[in-house]
Amino acid sequence: MKPFPQAAREALADPILRANLRAATDTIRAKRAGAVAEVEDWEELREAGRAIKADVLANLERYLLAFEAAATTAGATVHWASDANEANDIVVGIARSHAVEEVVKVKSLTTDEIELTAALEAAGVSAVETDFAELILQLDGDWSSHILVPAIHRNRTEIRDLFRRTIADGTLGDEPAELAEASRRFLRERFLRARMAVSGANFAVAETGTICVVESEGNGRMCTTLPPVLVSVVGIEKLIPTFADLEVYLQLLPRSSTGERMNPYTSLWTGVTPGDGPQELHVVLLDNGRTRVLADPAGREALHCIRCSACLNVCPVYSRTGGHAYGSVYPGPIGAILTPQLIGIENAATLPFASSLCGACYEVCPVKIDIPKVLLHLRAKAVEAGGKPGERAAMAALAWVFGGGGRFLAASRAGRILQRPLSRRGLIRRLPPPLSAWTQSRDMRPLARRSFREWWGRRR
Amino acid sequence: MRVALFITCIGDAVRPEVGRSTTAVLERLGHEVVFPAEQTCCGQMHFNSGHRAEGERLARRFGEIFGEFEVIVSPSSSCVGTMREHQPALEGRLYELSELLVNRLAVTDVGAAFPHRVAYHPTCHSLRVTRVGDAPLRLLEAVDGLELVDLPAATECCGFGGTFALKNADTSTAMVIDKCAAIAASGASVVTAVDSSCLLQIGGRLSREGSPVRALHLAEILAGER
Numbered sequence: 001m002k003p004f005p006q007a008a009r010e011a012l013a014d015p016i017l018r019a020n021l022r023a024a025t026d027t028i029r030a031k032r033a034g035a036v037a038e039v040e041d042w043e044e045l046r047e048a049g050r051a052i053k054a055d056v057l058a059n060l061e062r063y064l065l066a067f068e069a070a071a072t073t074a075g076a077t078v079h080w081a082s083d084a085n086e087a088n089d090i091v092v093g094i095a096r097s098h099a100v101e102e103v104v105k106v107k108s109l110t111t112d113e114i115e116l117t118a119a120l121e122a123a124g125v126s127a128v129e130t131d132f133a134e135l136i137l138q139l140d141g142d143w144s145s146h147i148l149v150p151a152i153h154r155n156r157t158e159i160r161d162l163f164r165r166t167i168a169d170g171t172l173g174d175e176p177a178e179l180a181e182a183s184r185r186f187l188r189e190r191f192l193r194a195r196m197a198v199s200g201a202n203f204a205v206a207e208t209g210t211i212c213v214v215e216s217e218g219n220g221r222m223c224t225t226l227p228p229v230l231v232s233v234v235g236i237e238k239l240i241p242t243f244a245d246l247e248v249y250l251q252l253l254p255r256s257s258t259g260e261r262m263n264p265y266t267s268l269w270t271g272v273t274p275g276d277g278p279q280e281l282h283v284v285l286l287d288n289g290r291t292r293v294l295a296d297p298a299g300r301e302a303l304h305c306i307r308c309s310a311c312l313n314v315c316p317v318y319s320r321t322g323g324h325a326y327g328s329v330y331p332g333p334i335g336a337i338l339t340p341q342l343i344g345i346e347n348a349a350t351l352p353f354a355s356s357l358c359g360a361c362y363e364v365c366p367v368k369i370d371i372p373k374v375l376l377h378l379r380a381k382a383v384e385a386g387g388k389p390g391e392r393a394a395m396a397a398l399a400w401v402f403g404g405g406g407r408f409l410a411a412s413r414a415g416r417i418l419q420r421p422l423s424r425r426g427l428i429r430r431l432p433p434p435l436s437a438w439t440q441s442r443d444m445r446p447l448a449r450r451s452f453r454e455w456w457g458r459r460r
Numbered sequence: 461m462r463v464a465l466f467i468t469c470i471g472d473a474v475r476p477e478v479g480r481s482t483t484a485v486l487e488r489l490g491h492e493v494v495f496p497a498e499q500t501c502c503g504q505m506h507f508n509s510g511h512r513a514e515g516e517r518l519a520r521r522f523g524e525i526f527g528e529f530e531v532i533v534s535p536s537s538s539c540v541g542t543m544r545e546h547q548p549a550l551e552g553r554l555y556e557l558s559e560l561l562v563n564r565l566a567v568t569d570v571g572a573a574f575p576h577r578v579a580y581h582p583t584c585h586s587l588r589v590t591r592v593g594d595a596p597l598r599l600l601e602a603v604d605g606l607e608l609v610d611l612p613a614a615t616e617c618c619g620f621g622g623t624f625a626l627k628n629a630d631t632s633t634a635m636v637i638d639k640c641a642a643i644a645a646s647g648a649s650v651v652t653a654v655d656s657s658c659l660l661q662i663g664g665r666l667s668r669e670g671s672p673v674r675a676l677h678l679a680e681i682l683a684g685e686r
Contacts (some may be wrong), residue, residue, distance in 0.1 A: 005627060005630065009630040316619065316635050352510075353623075353624065353628065354631075355621070358584035359585070359588035363588055376510070380512040395506060401500075402503075404500070405497045405499060408500045429668075435626070437625075438625060438629065440629060440633070441629070441633040441668060443663075443668045445474050445475065445660055446474075447473050448473065450476065452467050452472045452476035452495075453472055455479075455480060
């Protein structure tokens with residue numbers, strides 16, 4: 001994974017990307033604020049959302065076994081996958097057993113996480129993304145930069161040009177209705193001929209064995225009702241104890257994600273029903289690093305996430321760099337705490353530092369994940385895992401200087417002598433590395449000619 | 461009232477005017493200011509950069525130096541927030557300057573005059589960690605001659621974030637450029653806040669852009685004589 005500062009620098013250099021992102025995040029942010037302000041008991045709902053997830057994580061084994069029993073009773077086949085390879089093998093095996101060459105896909109981060117599409121392609125099965133934005137990315141060989149709005153970094157002119165090259169003719173315009181119609185014509189054929197669909201899950205109800213997917217376009221409803229075989233890949237943290245708990249999350253999620261009171265499509269399915277919908281349902285329960293996250297009491301609240309993406313839209317870092325800089329299907333503040341825990345801090349050591357700790361993410365999180373706190377926890381782990389030797393030495397030296405009032409005064413005095421050749425008219429415009437990172441774009445105030453403690457000492 | 465002043469490392473070495481102004485405001489209101497000479501840094505930079513052991517050592521040191529005082533004030537919301545978390549024994553005794561004035565001393569008019577157009581930038585930690593609320597605004601509104609102007613997208617981070625400003629300098633810069641554009645759009649001649657650290661970032665960028673707008677700490681405005 002490319003270090004975040006470097007990936008961010010490249011993204012920041014793209015003015016179209018920045019304009020696309022800024023316009024989109026500003027719009028969603030305002031919409032969310034309005035939708036949330038309408039709910040009088042929002043804070044109580046958030047607390048309920050947090051508490052239910054905390055209970056699930058504390059009793060995960062019990063809820064997983066309950067889910068397996070209920071889903072099996074209802075006619076589903078439940079599979080357990082400890083990592084991406086196991087999950088992909090299970091799904092490929094199901095496709096092979098039915099000799100299908102094409103599957104339709106509901107938008108799903110979990111299947112992106114395990115790179116299921118590539119695994120299916122390798123087995124000769126083409127997987128068609130049916131969400132509008134995911135289709136755009138698939139047609140262009142691009143990848144998601146936002147949890148909810150995967151093609152947020154693209155504008156409609158770019159999409160028109162792409163569709164003209166791929167699924168429509170040269171007369172296509174860039175009106176949203178025209179673009180939607182082009183994708184609808186393309187996808188309808190695939191929905192009707194598909195014999196197998198793959199979905200993720202927003203929620204999986206332990207009590208009843210029910211799976212729930214919320215969406216806006218109806219493509220998910222097509223996938224989960226038309227093909228005779230349905231496979232749902234479910235991260236083990238997606239469980240909720242009871243059907244009634246959906247009441248909390250179906251209020252929290254749409255208002256936090258799209259800023260809507262209710263999302264257009266909420267699909268719920270429990271096992272199979274003879275003569276109606278898929279006649280074969282497979283549920284793949286996926287670990288893929290989640291139990292490792294669970295083992296860390298200070299980091300596990302990252303698993304509370306319901307993938308609303310509110311934290312992305314309010315994040316001053318994400319809204320400027322976009323999602324690709326985070327190098328994972330989970331971008332933004334939640335990605336900065338989830339990815340390093342899922343794949344190991346040594347493999348994503350710069351992500352916990354990709355935040356100014358402004359706290360806007362925690363403020364909007366519908367399940368109250370204290371993202372800044374987890375970021376600090378992960379920063380400490382990154383430093384413990386090695387960190388940068390130069391920084392360690394500098395921090396140790398500073399800690400020593402801060403160990404006494406006299407030492408601090410002596411260091412200030414020494415600094416004043418050292419800064420003399422750099423300071424002009426009360427400003428420093430150029431500093432040597434690593435402080436040049438500051439002066440590349442900002443002037444620095446030099447150490448004061450007389451520090452506060454010196455002033456205080458003379459005053460008395 | 462006897463008030464122990466925590467000046468912060470940046471306030472001591474780089475922006476002593478902020479401490480002098482804080483002292484002037486409190487003394488004008490008839491309070492006694494004391495400065496425990498052994499104080500240095502609260503440890504926030506170490507905590508926020510992942511150097512937890514050093515941070516904890518500095519926080520403990522802070523607790524030992526300030527533990528004996530009934531009222532402690534600091535012109536920095538982020539240092540106050542860090543100490544509230546890591547030195548809970550100081551609960552109820554540790555205040556950010558505007559909190560002390562408005563919430564504890566029940567003063568909004570500190571007898572100041574400052575005839576300028578001022579934009580107030582609510583720093584992230586004052587807003588979301590220390591939660592000073594509208595205390596700084598109430599103080600500014602009571603300053604003679606001061607015209608408070610609206611800052612667009614006021615609650616958005618300036619991009620400082622401690623070592624973030626160095627480690628992610630490009631992103632930090634993109635953030636402060638937007639902040640400075642908002643300040644320019646506000647028509648203010650002075651931008652103020654309750655954290656010297658954020659003001660170094662904003663002021664440093666304003667200066668680099670050749671902007672005439674000055675970045676001053678709230679205490680410096682409140683110290684303005686009538």
